[in-house]
Amino acid sequence: GAGVSQSPSNKVTEKGKDVELRCDPISGHTALYWYRQSLGQGLEFLIYFQGNSAPDKSGLPSDRFSAERTGGSVSTLTIQRTQQEDSAVYLCASNPGGGETQYFGPGTRLLVL
Amino acid sequence: QQQVKQSPQSLIVQKGGISIINCAYENTAFDYFPWYQQFPGKGPALLIAIRPDVSEKKEGRFTISFNKSAKQFSLHIMDSQPGDSATYFCAASMRNSGGSNYKLTFGKGTLLTVNP
Numbered sequence: 001g002a003g004v005s006q007s008p009s010n011k012v013t014e015k016g017k018d019v020e021l022r023c024d025p026i027s028g029h030t031a032l033y034w035y036r037q038s039l040g041q042g043l044e045f046l047i048y049f050q051g052n053s054a055p056d057k058s059g060l061p062s063d064r065f066s067a068e069r070t071g072g073s074v075s076t077l078t079i080q081r082t083q084q085e086d087s088a089v090y091l092c093a094s095n096p097g098g099g100e101t102q103y104f105g106p107g108t109r110l111l112v113l
Numbered sequence: 114q115q116q117v118k119q120s121p122q123s124l125i126v127q128k129g130g131i132s133i134i135n136c137a138y139e140n141t142a143f144d145y146f147p148w149y150q151q152f153p154g155k156g157p158a159l160l161i162a163i164r165p166d167v168s169e170k171k172e173g174r175f176t177i178s179f180n181k182s183a184k185q186f187s188l189h190i191m192d193s194q195p196g197d198s199a200t201y202f203c204a205a206s207m208r209n210s211g212g213s214n215y216k217l218t219f220g221k222g223t224l225l226t227v228n229p
Contacts, residue, residue: 004156031215042119042202042219043157056216091156100145102217104156 004105025094037089119220132190136203143205
């Protein structure tokens with residue numbers, strides 16, 4: 001079946017612009033995660049959605065970052081007033097609620113000039 | 114504060130050799146330790162995982178060794194193949210109040226190159 005998909009695959013933007021990154025989880029997966037992978041770094045947890053529960057936003061690095069999940073499926077990560085340090089690969093993952101294995105998408109490579 | 118420390122940063126092994134990657138953690142509440150494999154341009158994929166009630170888990174050529182008292186765990190890849198060349202991440206998590214191990218803390222990764 002289809003895996004986690006993310007769009008766009010690459011995004012180049014200018015400092016100060018807003019960007020939206022999209023994640024389509026695997027059908028039926030109730031849990032959805034966003035991570036940031038900076039060059040040479042591990043994956044940094046950003047936010048977690050599980051069903052209708054309040055999301056765990058504890059990993060969002062600043063109030064410029066926000067995410068929403070509509071209808072329990074598609075999620076959008078928004079970065080406002082982008083900075084050069086926001087340049088990274090943003091990865092989305094999903095799994096059936098309560099499962100341990102996270103299924104990752106290919107990521108969106110964001111470059112802020 | 115880096116809660117999961119991974120070493121080495123990079124590793125070069127000859128085909129047929131053994132690759133060993135080590136991780137150390139600080140939080141004794143961690144109770145789930147997965148390893149993820151990532152190929153260039155792809156998202157990470159779960160390779161193998163262990164819970165601290167066992168000291169070793171083997172799946173094919175991949176083995177996790179776990180030392181609870183030392184707060185260390187390692188990945189061993191036997192008979193390493195060029196197709197194993199990838200970045201490997203260790204991770205750790207603890208159960209939340211709902212009983213779910215969802216919040217993974219990752220190491221910084223090891224770039225493994227297996228020469229033919």
